[in-house]
Amino acid sequence: MEAREILNQVKNGGISVEDAEKYFKKQPFEEMGYAKLDSHREIRSGFPEVVFCSGKPDEYLKSIYQKLYELNGEVFGTRASLHQYKLVSEVLPDVIYDEIPHILKLELKDKKHNGKIAVCSAGTADIPVAEEAAQTAEYFGAEVERVYDVGVSGIHRLFAKIDILQEANCVVAVAGMEGALASVIGGLVSRPVIAVPTSVGYGASFNGLSALLTMVNSCANGVAVVNIDNGYGAGYIAAQINRLAL
Amino acid sequence: MEAREILNQVKNGGISVEDAEKYFKKQPFEEMGYAKLDSHREIRSGFPEVVFCSGKPDEYLKSIYQKLYELNGEVFGTRASLHQYKLVSEVLPDVIYDEIPHILKLELKDKKHNGKIAVCSAGTADIPVAEEAAQTAEYFGAEVERVYDVGVSGIHRLFAKIDILQEANCVVAVAGMEGALASVIGGLVSRPVIAVPTSVGYGASFNGLSALLTMVNSCANGVAVVNIDNGYGAGYIAAQINRLAL
């Protein structure tokens, strides 16, 4: 019920003042003690809630997977361990675990994937983060083209795939070490590029800081950046952008 | 001419081997000695080139404004000084200077603005960067709603404008100091949020580093970040996103 409707009912005696007051104070979440389930998340954002598995106590993880599966008929979690996969399998035997991006999911069978996103990785070591982005975007309904191992040390590999990039509604560029890939792609496409620095590298890569700075300072237009190793965040915003194009 | 067409003409004798060879080596830019004008920029990106005025020598700035105006019938520059305004006025008397965002522009009169972008600023000191974003997005064809001075120290001001944010195709969130605005907005809207940290603040703001880190670490989904004070970059990518929604 909208505010105006409630007020009208108050005037008409349809609901009491006390009930109306409660309504204005009612909050859109469910109190679970250690957590407050954000039950209005999908209403606000259009995307159902996703589970960040890392560090969740066993019992909590199991019950949250069950509850979200009941609510939505599907459930998707990131940064899950093999142990957590076994745990959740006890209650959701069909749950699938992809150990490369550490994703634990049970998706609707008939999901449509519309609009195209390209997810690129600079090296093979960046693939776990790239897959997290790709599978997140797929979960949120996008069709994803993977373009992996196209870093600037052999830039001809990127040019061989340039059509895929130029046709996508959004490009996710995943790179560690010096992270130059995002700028190069930004100069070649007309759609937004979401850059994901990774912690791949050593020495002065400072666990991704170097790639993060590279991407934030991109000389190319149309590049915006998410946190180091945050494939999920890139997949999410890429799916938001893709949705606008449908 | 596409590659296949050229090769066909070579076979048929329509063009000589020497001419075809030149074609494959021809590059889409104009050599100006100290610079290489990227004449294919609009073909690749869909947006005409913009002038970064800061530090450009006087004569070069004048000629580039003239040349771009001739090419496109309009021209747009950022980080311009009052001195540069006077300079360009000599050759383009109708050029307009907005000293808050330091923008120097001469826009097409009949430009259509389609799709809506919201540009928010946390404080009044962030307005120069916010205006750079807003006017950039307008130059690239978006309609912009400004929502200024809605920082989290008085968060009711933001809630009063929540409808504007929720209806926009993209929200640009501009904030210095601790930069919390982007996360709060990210939790309230369903469209992408482009966050712009500003150098507003003192002490441990470290010229925008604090706000940059805040925004990169946003706990809300759908937030991506550009460089400190890079209003132009945010306006550009917001216009790209908005264009997808048309």
Place this chain on the structure above:
Amino acid sequence: MEAREILNQVKNGGISVEDAEKYFKKQPFEEMGYAKLDSHREIRSGFPEVVFCSGKPDEYLKSIYQKLYELNGEVFGTRASLHQYKLVSEVLPDVIYDEIPHILKLELKDKKHNGKIAVCSAGTADIPVAEEAAQTAEYFGAEVERVYDVGVSGIHRLFAKIDILQEANCVVAVAGMEGALASVIGGLVSRPVIAVPTSVGYGASFNGLSALLTMVNSCANGVAVVNIDNGYGAGYIAAQINRLAL
């Protein structure tokens, strides 16, 4: 005895010069070789000494728990391991271990809790630090209201608890990642906010540095900050503030 009293007694022959000299040189601590027990701590601060368990050798920990229990009839330690719990149980069988905040304590049974402090956490992962703050404040006599999982990505959860915050003598705001919670609360309440950045997060959170900078740069008034993960420090100062209000 106060200095003047001693001097009077010296004059009157009540005590010898030698004894008076000793008094002026007597120091309010007990020498234990590897440590100097600060026996005047409670006299100076009004709060009894607390044990920082981490890294204490086994034998030392046991004897210090015993000694403090004998002195005060209660004892409270932070950052204790399960191993240390078992160890101390041997000498203090009633000692209680809470493994979430790693607190090992044996409190007086009839402790009164006066004045109200609110302890908020942004996410569930911040709860260990929040509990350290809450239980510390309780040990020092405050009544504590816990408001957990109210981070800014779903800010309506915070507003649902706003009454609790506004009624507290002091609010402790515990948050990792971007740490925006402290600023938002600072803008909503009239009492001091003690902000605790946590090391929760990844990538550019740099183990809590991002949240620390956010909180130090808070645009809201009335926010002061303690060290990363320093729930104990926040609980201590919150209890000091609360005590002033009684």
Place this chain on the structure above:
Amino acid sequence: MEAREILNQVKNGGISVEDAEKYFKKQPFEEMGYAKLDSHREIRSGFPEVVFCSGKPDEYLKSIYQKLYELNGEVFGTRASLHQYKLVSEVLPDVIYDEIPHILKLELKDKKHNGKIAVCSAGTADIPVAEEAAQTAEYFGAEVERVYDVGVSGIHRLFAKIDILQEANCVVAVAGMEGALASVIGGLVSRPVIAVPTSVGYGASFNGLSALLTMVNSCANGVAVVNIDNGYGAGYIAAQINRLAL
């Protein structure tokens, strides 16, 4: 009017649905274009709004000083320049400028100062920040004792004033360079210590970063920290704490 009262009047026909709806949507601030005056600030925080003068355009500063003076009969601003003093004098001839802390104020004549706060500075170069804290706390009703130039290089100067510190409801410790003063005071008093790092120093002081880290890592209990050079923030929270003791 409280929410329940409005709803009752709606039921009784005292106000129309449309009017009630407006009320629920009315926001507690005044839109001024470039700024949103937070007119509910005092209702939420108990302290009237203060002006951060630095960077405010001339005309805006004059009108905001006038408006706040009309509202409250007094007005207080920080980081004001001599130029701004002359400017505001034109409309408020009795305004007073203290060039050490750069404060521009016109206070109520009969203001009571209750409760005692001690403001300490390590060196004479820290006095501008210390005075900003002291005068802020005085503006908000506290009585302030100044204890300046008591840094740890000659720690006997601090001990000579120890009574003042131990009797205060809150101690503000202002120090640059290595910032050790806050820890030393924290070990000597039973009330909260608000530590203010300053940018005084050179070389590896890194404009206050060294002092900030020192204070955040204080080994003494009861120390919380505000931003570098943020005397205002320290005075504000000290006044909040002091108010609780009245």
Place this chain on the structure above:
Amino acid sequence: MEAREILNQVKNGGISVEDAEKYFKKQPFEEMGYAKLDSHREIRSGFPEVVFCSGKPDEYLKSIYQKLYELNGEVFGTRASLHQYKLVSEVLPDVIYDEIPHILKLELKDKKHNGKIAVCSAGTADIPVAEEAAQTAEYFGAEVERVYDVGVSGIHRLFAKIDILQEANCVVAVAGMEGALASVIGGLVSRPVIAVPTSVGYGASFNGLSALLTMVNSCANGVAVVNIDNGYGAGYIAAQINRLAL
């Protein structure tokens, strides 16, 4: 004289023990009070000494230009101001000042330039540093090809000049902002790439730190890095490398 020759002469009585002793203690520099002129520099390194003009007192600069000109018939200085140009002109009227790279030089007329070095800049703002590198390498005898404004935001400009890069004995890559140019070139050529980060950029470029990290982390092989804005150092080592190829 070599050591063995001296010893032989001592044995033969050709030189006295005292003279030989002096020889072993004689140092290859000239004491000038405030400085020690490294007169053996060219003997050790093969390149004559170069003047770092910035900050040199007027009289000292004049005399050092004169002395080096007398010694070598030419003289070369970096980071010179217009004022210093006028100053040196008084004693060396033919000295030439290039205000873009701030170079002040008087070169031998018949200098041969052998071997080819390519100096690339990402943007026009990087040209001052690139020119410092180019003119330094020329002074040390290399032939230099300039390839300016070929940054990765329009990477086709670089590919149009790829032949020049692939034919050079060494490539100097000068770039600010994100500094991606060095990695891209490193992946395309078979000769060493000397990367020079510049302080061009703003915000998170942190005065060249971002570009420095990018270049140090290059995923391409064959890239080594000099200090931020150190065009001279890059030109020097490029000339050393080039000399090996002759």
Place this chain on the structure above:
Amino acid sequence: MEAREILNQVKNGGISVEDAEKYFKKQPFEEMGYAKLDSHREIRSGFPEVVFCSGKPDEYLKSIYQKLYELNGEVFGTRASLHQYKLVSEVLPDVIYDEIPHILKLELKDKKHNGKIAVCSAGTADIPVAEEAAQTAEYFGAEVERVYDVGVSGIHRLFAKIDILQEANCVVAVAGMEGALASVIGGLVSRPVIAVPTSVGYGASFNGLSALLTMVNSCANGVAVVNIDNGYGAGYIAAQINRLAL
């Protein structure tokens, strides 16, 4: 075939338009799903591809060693573990593992080593990185002289080996802690010095950051720097430089 040759053949009917088109679109890499083998690497750089073993899945590592051995008759990998040695031994029984630099290689028996490179280490703890550099340069055909444990704390050890350094075509200087070795060598030789900071040290060495900064700021000419612990990168560029001298 070069582009001109193909075009001539098209004109002459030697190859069809369709075949020529394929050629222009053919990419010089082999798609392997998770990776794109850069088969043109040697054509572009003159050096065959090297394996970065760390983190490679077992099956992939085995197949890549086999494939590269088939292609080149030799194979060289860095950062290999003992486990990986055993693994690769199953398919290439003659592969050799050097556990100090973690190199896993099978080299051509009759390889010629021409031109001389000197590899210096400051301490014995820097030897693993120095050996990575030395063996890399040897794999690429250089003759390497090792000069180990010649750090500046006993600088006479370096002077005892000065002839070796002054005769080399390139010197690799490997040092951790304060990294002063590179500057000292830079002042003593006429050939390029490639400096490798190592993560050897503790405390304020910050895992090699201190040595990196030292080397980047070298006051001596002719020093360029690679990433922390990047012995491979130094050996590679040293081999490139050495090759120019042959």
Place this chain on the structure above:
Amino acid sequence: MEAREILNQVKNGGISVEDAEKYFKKQPFEEMGYAKLDSHREIRSGFPEVVFCSGKPDEYLKSIYQKLYELNGEVFGTRASLHQYKLVSEVLPDVIYDEIPHILKLELKDKKHNGKIAVCSAGTADIPVAEEAAQTAEYFGAEVERVYDVGVSGIHRLFAKIDILQEANCVVAVAGMEGALASVIGGLVSRPVIAVPTSVGYGASFNGLSALLTMVNSCANGVAVVNIDNGYGAGYIAAQINRLAL
């Protein structure tokens, strides 16, 4: 009077209880409002107080120079400006200003200088800091040998002066850029080396941070470090060390 003596006099009636009490509370400093003159400094440290001139208001500086001159017959200040020299000349016409190290002093005529300290600088640009160290040590009674411009880029210059260094009671090593000088000297002498990093340099010297880290990480024994550009601090501690040797 010692404490025991006072107590004896109290007993004997030599002084009253009230007077004795005052004595125990009397503090060894003089309250000047904005400052507390540390009148016991020389008693505690053996060296008279020195003036840090930078930022002192004119009137205060004049009076403090006068007062210290009256007390000690000499006065010494660092970081003084030309303006301050003129100012102090009005009251102390014989005061001497050395504009290189910015020292403003009036020394006792017959001062003895005992024990030898060597002060070394890496470059000529480091001389201002080196002179601050040298003249400070001289003011405190040491004999100082200056060894300037002996940086590691031409290390033979240092070896030419090695006798001076090896004979000194303490060596002060002043260097900017990469700061390698301190380690090299540390390896050559048997006495303590006090290292002073300077802000000389550019780019990745980060205003002295690089040199500071170099010196703190020195691989040579016997090196301790003071703040960036802190020549005074180095001269002070060198004088303390030298005094022990007399």
Place this chain on the structure above:
Amino acid sequence: MEAREILNQVKNGGISVEDAEKYFKKQPFEEMGYAKLDSHREIRSGFPEVVFCSGKPDEYLKSIYQKLYELNGEVFGTRASLHQYKLVSEVLPDVIYDEIPHILKLELKDKKHNGKIAVCSAGTADIPVAEEAAQTAEYFGAEVERVYDVGVSGIHRLFAKIDILQEANCVVAVAGMEGALASVIGGLVSRPVIAVPTSVGYGASFNGLSALLTMVNSCANGVAVVNIDNGYGAGYIAAQINRLAL
């Protein structure tokens, strides 16, 4: 033999030219392949070589302990593990291991300890580093007074020991967390203070960086700093200073 003596003998035919030449080229170290034993260390520095055990291969450690014991009749090593203790015991059964500071030593029985050094620690967790300093100084002949657990949170404990500090020739101040102890001691004594930051702490202590900055910025005179956790370095330089006083 001194240089002059050799030359005289050459003249007199006492030694041949060839032998003299060898002498001038003979280096004062022993080549051991992986290391160059600095056999002239004691001649240059007056202190015998010490073993940094951490990371030394087993066989090398055993042989170096044996060799040094043979040479000097004693041997001293830092950062040794329990495993290394057992290892060395096999060849030197009387070797003693102190597991707190990780020191493995076999000292001369009749060693004299002259001159007094005070070693202070702020907390008990700093004792391992303090003991490394103390035992190092003892090995080099100093008498050491330990003053542990005297941090500034209970500063009366320090004052109780002030006599010990004021009588020492040198004070070593060891502290982690905020590291304020060094400044406080610097203000109280007349002899040099060698400050050792430790990595004790958490959060914003950044593994000792905070304490390092505190100590480098000390407002007290007479404080110089060594690397984080470098107890050995502090003990070494303290012994050097102490030796000057004998």
